[in-house]
Amino acid sequence: RTYGPASTPTHPLATAPVGTPPFSVDGFVREFLHELNTNQGVTLSRSSVNDQYLALASTVKNYLMARWLETNRKTREAKVKTIGYLSAEYLLGRQLGNALLATDLNDIARQGLELCGLDLPTLRAQEVEPGLGNGGLGRLAACFIDSMATMDVPSIGYGIRYEYGIFRQTFVDGRQVEQPDTWLALGSPWEFPHPEAAVRVDFGGHTETYVDDDGRERCRWIPAWNVLGVPYNYMVPGYLNGRVNTLRLWSAQATKAFDLQIFNAGDYAQAVRAQTFAENISKVLYPEDSTPQGKELRLQQQYFFVACSLRDFLDNELEEGFDLHHLSERIIFQLNDTHPVIAVPELMRILMDEKGFEWEEAWEVTKSCFAYTCHTLLPEALEVWSTELLGRLLPRHLEIIFGINERFLKEVRAAFPGDEMRARRMSMIAEYPEQGVRMAYLATVAGTKVNGVAELHSQLLRDKVLPDFSQLWPDKFTNVTNGVTPRRFVRMANPKLSELITDAIGSNWVTDLERLKELEPYADDPEFQARFSEIKAWNKKRLTDLLRQRDGIDLPSGHLLDVMVKRLHEYKRQSLKLLHIVSLYERVLSGTLAVEDLTPRTVVFGAKAAPGYRMAKDTIHLINKVAKVINADERLEGRLKVAFPANYNVTLAEKLIPAADLSEQISLAGMEASGTGNMKFALNGALTIGTDDGANVEIRRLVGDKHFFLFGMSEPEVAELGAKGYTPGSYYESNPQLKAALDLILSGEFSEGDRHMFDSVVYNLLHQDRFMALADFQSYIDAQARVEAKYADEAAWTRSAILNVARTGYFSSDRSMRDYLQRIWHTTPMI
Ligand code: B1N
Numbered sequence: 001r002t003y004g005p006a007s008t009p010t011h012p013l014a015t016a017p018v019g020t021p022p023f024s025v026d027g028f029v030r031e032f033l034h035e036l037n038t039n040q041g042v043t044l045s046r047s048s049v050n051d052q053y054l055a056l057a058s059t060v061k062n063y064l065m066a067r068w069l070e071t072n073r074k075t076r077e078a079k080v081k082t083i084g085y086l087s088a089e090y091l092l093g094r095q096l097g098n099a100l101l102a103t104d105l106n107d108i109a110r111q112g113l114e115l116c117g118l119d120l121p122t123l124r125a126q127e128v129e130p131g132l133g134n135g136g137l138g139r140l141a142a143c144f145i146d147s148m149a150t151m152d153v154p155s156i157g158y159g160i161r162y163e164y165g166i167f168r169q170t171f172v173d174g175r176q177v178e179q180p181d182t183w184l185a186l187g188s189p190w191e192f193p194h195p196e197a198a199v200r201v202d203f204g205g206h207t208e209t210y211v212d213d214d215g216r217e218r219c220r221w222i223p224a225w226n227v228l229g230v231p232y233n234y235m236v237p238g239y240l241n242g243r244v245n246t247l248r249l250w251s252a253q254a255t256k257a258f259d260l261q262i263f264n265a266g267d268y269a270q271a272v273r274a275q276t277f278a279e280n281i282s283k284v285l286y287p288e289d290s291t292p293q294g295k296e297l298r299l300q301q302q303y304f305f306v307a308c309s310l311r312d313f314l315d316n317e318l319e320e321g322f323d324l325h326h327l328s329e330r331i332i333f334q335l336n337d338t339h340p341v342i343a344v345p346e347l348m349r350i351l352m353d354e355k356g357f358e359w360e361e362a363w364e365v366t367k368s369c370f371a372y373t374c375h376t377l378l379p380e381a382l383e384v385w386s387t388e389l390l391g392r393l394l395p396r397h398l399e400i401i402f403g404i405n406e407r408f409l410k411e412v413r414a415a416f417p418g419d420e421m422r423a424r425r426m427s428m429i430a431e432y433p434e435q436g437v438r439m440a441y442l443a444t445v446a447g448t449k450v451n452g453v454a455e456l457h458s459q460l461l462r463d464k465v466l467p468d469f470s471q472l473w474p475d476k477f478t479n480v481t482n483g484v485t486p487r488r489f490v491r492m493a494n495p496k497l498s499e500l501i502t503d504a505i506g507s508n509w510v511t512d513l514e515r516l517k518e519l520e521p522y523a524d525d526p527e528f529q530a531r532f533s534e535i536k537a538w539n540k541k542r543l544t545d546l547l548r549q550r551d552g553i554d555l556p557s558g559h560l561l562d563v564m565v566k567r568l569h570e571y572k573r574q575s576l577k578l579l580h581i582v583s584l585y586e587r588v589l590s591g592t593l594a595v596e597d598l599t600p601r602t603v604v605f606g607a608k609a610a611p612g613y614r615m616a617k618d619t620i621h622l623i624n625k626v627a628k629v630i631n632a633d634e635r636l637e638g639r640l641k642v643a644f645p646a647n648y649n650v651t652l653a654e655k656l657i658p659a660a661d662l663s664e665q666i667s668l669a670g671m672e673a674s675g676t677g678n679m680k681f682a683l684n685g686a687l688t689i690g691t692d693d694g695a696n697v698e699i700r701r702l703v704g705d706k707h708f709f710l711f712g713m714s715e716p717e718v719a720e721l722g723a724k725g726y727t728p729g730s731y732y733e734s735n736p737q738l739k740a741a742l743d744l745i746l747s748g749e750f751s752e753g754d755r756h757m758f759d760s761v762v763y764n765l766l767h768q769d770r771f772m773a774l775a776d777f778q779s780y781i782d783a784q785a786r787v788e789a790k791y792a793d794e795a796a797w798t799r800s801a802i803l804n805v806a807r808t809g810y811f812s813s814d815r816s817m818r819d820y821l822q823r824i825w826h827t828t829p830m831i
Contacts, residue, residue, distance in 0.1 A: 018066040021059070028105070028112040032059045044116060050186050052118055053096075053126035056109070057189035060099045064235050068244035074830070075154045076319075081329060081827040083148060083155035084313055086306060086343060087141040087336035089285070090159050090247065091133030091166075093650030095190045095234075096124055097492050098146075102237035128183045129651050130190075131165035132249070134289035135567045136482075136676050137375050139650065140453075141336055143485040143676075143813040149238035149245040150487070150511060151817055152829040156317070158309035160301060161191075161232045161249035162285040169608050169647040174624030178287075178611050191232045191249075197316070198228040200255065201307045203300065207396045212356075220353055221396035227278040228253040229308035239487050239511060250308040252281035288610045289567045290381040299342075299385060299393055306343040310350065324355055328368035332825050335372045335447065338383045338439035344370060344446040345400040353396070359403065371824045372443035372450045373480075375673050377460055378571065384436040387429070401437055405429055408445050415472060426468045444469050444476070449824045453482045454674035454695040456715065478823045481695055482674040483813035486513050489680045493654040496535040497684065497805075504528065513812035516683075516805055523802040533798050536661070536685065543659040550652075551645045556638055560599055560791050563656060563686070564664035565606035565648050568616040571671040574607060575619055575765060576773040577664055578626060580784055583741040584640055585630055590740065598639040599788040604656065606648025618760045620644075625750040625757075653677075658684045661797075662787060665690035666780065668771040670715035672696075679811035685801040687790075689783055691776070695811070703807045707800040711783035712776040721775060728769035731777065738777050742766070 009015055021031040036047055036055035047055075075082070100106045110120045133139060141157065148155040167178040202223030212218050234247040254275040280297065281304050292298065313331060314324070322330070335341055344366060351362035376382070390398045405428040412423045428441040444450050444466055452458030458479030462470040470477050491498050491510050501509060504522055509515040522528040540561060547553040555561075564577050581603055587593035605623055609616035627642035645652065663681030665672075665688055672694035682688060682699055689709040690696040700708040713721065732739050742762055744750075751757035765773060791797050821827060 018069050020066045021062055023063075023105075023108070025108050025111045025115065028059065028108045029115055031062055032056060032112060032116070035059050035062070049122060049126050053123045054187050054189050056113070056123050057096055057099075057127075060096065060103065060105060060109070061189070061235065063103045063105060064099065064237055064244050067237070067242050068235050068246075070242075071244050072246070076317075078154075078830060079319070079330070080154055080830060081825070082313075082317065082331050083153060083825060083827075084309065084331050084333040085141065085145060085148075085155060085157045085336065086309060086333050086340035087138070087157065087159050088302060088305065088339035089133030089138030089336075090130075090141045090145075090157065090249070091135070091138035091650060092130045092142045093139075093488060093654070094124070094127045094129045096127050098488060099235070099237055101487060101492055102239050104240055126186075128186065129649060130183055131181055131649055132159070132162050132285060134166055134285070134287060136674070137289075137337060140482055140676060140813075143483065143488075144817060145236045145245065145247060146239075146485040146487060147483070147813040147817040149236045149243050150241060150485075151814055152238065152241060152243050153245075153817065153821070153827075154830055155245050156313070157236065157245075157247040158305060158312075159247070159249050160282050160285075160305045161251040162282055163251075164284040166285055166608065166649075167287055167611070171620075171624060171644075171646050174628065175621045176609055176611075176617050190234055192234075193251075194231050194233065195253075197312075198230045198253065199250075199308045199311045200226050201229055201304050202226045203303070203393055205395065207399060218353070219396070219399070221349070226255055227281060227304065228255050229304060231308070231312065248309070248312065250282065250305045252279050252283075252304060254278035287608070288612070290376060290378055290569060291610065291613070292381065292383050293612075294384070294386060294389070296389060296393065299389060302339055303342045303346070303394060303397075306340045307346055310343060310346055314350070324351060324357075325361070325365060327365050331369060332448075332827070333370050334820070334824075335370060335443055337373065337375045338443055341372070341383075341439045341443045341446075342394070342397060344442060345394075345397040345404070348400045348404070349396055363404070363407075367446050368448055370443075370447045372440075372447035374440065374443075374450065374452055374461055374465070377457065377465060377671065377673060382465075383439040384430055385439065387435045387437060390437060398437075401428060401442060404442070404445065412472065422468060426472075440466070441469075447476070449478055450476055451478045451480045451824065452673065453480065454698060455479050455481060456670075456692075456697050457673040457694060460670060460715070480816055480819040480823065481698060481811075482676050482679070483811050483816035484676050484679045484683070485813050486510055486683070488654070489657070490683055494535075494539065494658040494684050496538055497532075497658065500528075500531050500535060501805075509809070511814065513809035513814065516809040517807070519802060519806035523799045523806065529795065529798045529802065532685065532802055533794070536659070536801070539655075539659040543655050546652075546655050547643065547645055551643075553643050553645060555602055555643060556600070556641055558600060559602040559641065560661050560787075561659055562601055562603045562662040562664065563606075563660040563681070564603070564666075565653065565656060566675075566677055568607035568609040568613075568620060570615055570619075571771045572667050573771055573773050573776075574605065574623065575761065576666055576776065576780055577603070577605075578619070578623055579738070579741050579773065579777060580780060581630070581640070581642060582626060582744055583737055583781065585626075585633075585636070586740045586744045587737070588636060588640075589744075595635065595637050595639060598636070599791060600639045602641040602643060604660075605642070605644040606652060606656065608648065615760065615764060618758065622745070622750070622758050622761050626745075629750050653680070657681055657686070660684070660686040661791070661801075662686060663688045663690070665693070665696050666712070666776075667691060667693045668773075668776070669693045669713055669718050671771065679808065682804045682808040683811065685805050687787075687797070687800055687804060689780075689787055698810070699808060702810055703804050707803050707807075709783045709787055711779040713772070713779075718772065721772065726769070726772060726775065728772070728774040729766055731774040732766055735778060737781065738774060 021027045035058040040051040145157045165181045168181050170177045204224035205222045229250040232249045236245040281300050347366045351357040409423050430436045452461040505518040544555040657680050663686040665678045669691045674694045691712040692714050748755040
């Protein structure tokens with residue numbers, strides 16, 4: 001690639017900085033109409049809402065453009081260390097609102113559009129969110145790149161531009177039905193494709209040795225096929241700081257050479273099929289959160305984006321002639337879970353096979369350029385790629401992995417002479433049930449640091465998942481507790497609360513969230529309390545309006561809004577929440593609870609199930625059936641409602657979370673690595689009912705026991721019960737309330753008399769209950785009674801809610817980034 005003009009430009013404008021449209025209503029209107037006319041090719045009077053939205057997006061981009069180009073120039077010139085965030089998922093949410101906030105254009109845009117007879121909220125509603133992630137892990141990546149931009153940290157996010165993001169969930173007779181997510185269909189105004197900068201990625205074939213010009217024996221890879229990776233750049237604007245970082249997502253395309261071979265063979269149809277084959281690589285996001293299926297296409301995706309990203313950084317971001325021995329001075333690749341770990345052998349391969357490094361030299365560089373974040377403890381979530389598949393798809397990489405393992409095990413044997421069992425345990429190569437590469441071990445060996453995502457999780461990672469490794473390298477292990485961006489999840493999602501906070505303590509909290517502490521004295525201020533409650537009520541009204549038009553759901557007013565939103569997984573225990581609801585209902589039916597004593601409560605669920613996860617889908621079906629019966633039963637006098645809007649996503653979260661009173665964080669202790677929804681709720685003034693799990697532990701420590709409803713076994717108690725032998729049936733037999741709830745489901749009450757419709761869910765709980773919902777049932781019911789008692793005292797509840805906001809500033813992703821900078825990346829922001 002060559003950059004820049006062929007000869008020195010003589011026109012003065014050619015070297016002037018890029019212009020930015022004037023920061024005024026007039027300037028904005030002029031730019032907007034220009035975009036509408038020239039980009040969309042329509043006049044205002046003939047434009048559709050989609051035209052208007054696309055023109056508005058272009059307009060805002062124009063305001064960001066000069067800053068983006070300047071950020072790139074400055075960073076390139078400064079030759080500082082960049083963070084290369086490698087993530088298979090980015091759950092970005094809508095872009096327009098964030099871009100308007102980052103540029104402070106909200107008022108100008110609203111007024112300008114009004115002068116054009118248009119309504120900003122209507123145009124904003126036109127945007128389809130890029131759902132390029134499953135849940136917490138992908139959303140975390142999005143929060144982190146936002147924080148890095150806001151904190152002036154040079155970074156590039158690398159990932160995949162899936163043509164179809166996470167599926168759109170619909171319900172048919174209460175069952176989940178997946179629809180394709182066609183997020184690109186109405187245009188994609190936020191991306192900048194660069195087909196001319198496409199990168200070639202090789203696959204398959206075999207390796208061979210040869211003798212190089214210096215007479216050294218070397219290895220090379222003779223691949224069988226290849227595809228092109230086309231980069232699509234996205235702006236990542238910092239908040240009011242003039243920095244705009246880059247997110248670079250790769251899209252797969254067929255190479256010409258690939259087709260030509262087949263075209264020349266005269267098989268036109270086969271050639272077209274081959275093209276489809278190549279382009280399949282970035283076609284769709286795998287919808288499994290936490291249970292990776294060892295699918296060939298997924299490994300292709302992983303290698304595809306990692307190979308493109310390394311190549312891009314080495315060839316285009318580093319200056320020509322840079323001495324790669326010093327690579328770690330200029331980049332640290334953060335591995336977002338094991339999905340991008342194939343980058344490790346890829347960098348080794350580049351350094352050795354392409355740049356002529358010896359093994360030891362290459363390893364020295366490689367192991368200083370990576371750090372690994374683990375996001376799970378579930379054994380089934382730890383990726384293991386079969387060597388059969390790896391060898392077929394990436395033969396050279398498999399060889400290198402074996403080489404890394406061999407040298408690593410030598411080190412282990414030297415450190416623990418005679419302990420052969422340990423060497424076997426620590427091998428990156430598992431032998432059963434088939435030979436496979438344990439990607440977490442490879443990441444741990446190659447990474448300068450390994451971190452978990454909350455204190456408890458990092459501890460369990462050291463003690464239970466990687467104990468041998470933490471013994472060998474205690475200093476390698478560290479914690480960085482997750483965080484969320486206050487820009488999107490407080491400032492944008494909760495404008496009224498933001499205004500109240502700013503009135504009280506000024507506006508610096510948006511980039512310095514620990515300042516929320518200054519709100520503490522206001523917790524006892526009746527006027528502040530009143531405004532705080534009014535805002536909660538306003539947020540509930542806003543949600544009610546949205547759910548009415550989005551889902552046809554009618555939320556009653558004046559209810560305790562009890563919200564459980566997250567992926568559907570047995571360990572998260574949506575079924576425990578459901579048992580609570582069914583139990584309340586059963587107690588009213590059986591007369592053990594008078595209707596008047598029911599706290600008016602609406603439970604809102606939001607959850608997608610992986611399409612192949614039967615138990616999760618059955619649980620969704622059951623929730624919907626229970627909701628239908630309860631919502632229709634007049635005996636409840638409207639005091640208990642269950643709402644399950646379909647297709648929970650970032651856009652819905654932004655409306656739901658600010659409206660919530662109660663945040664459900666009820667996973668079995670030791671199972672949820674961190675959780676990040678828990679943080680968003682607390683920051684928006686919901687109280688948490690939760691177990692001592694993930695970041696809940698830290699939330700409770702910060703907000704205080706009086707302002708958090710703790711229940712359930714602790715992680716050591718869970719381990720103890722598991723070791724002793726857990727028998728869920730005994731809880732059923734000995735707890736009449738639990739028995740009555742389960743029996744009500746078994747009676748067919750929620751399934752038109754069909755007594756077997758929910759056998760899978762109920763019998764799983766009764767006979768297996770891997771995540772011990774029955775063991776925690778009574779404790780959960782008791783905690784819910786404490787919730788109700790507290791809710792009855794409005795002032796006390798509001799005071800606790802305010803203190804939740806005031807004391808959770810720690811959970812800003814800006815703080816997470818500071819921790820990464822200090823503990824892992826060893827670098828500082830620019831300037
Ligand atoms: O990562 C989040 C945590 O807050 C959650 O506790 C954790 O469950 C989540 C395979 C995953 N862990 N593992 C995944 C996602 C996609 C996939 O294909 C695994 N997601 C988490 C952020 O740290």
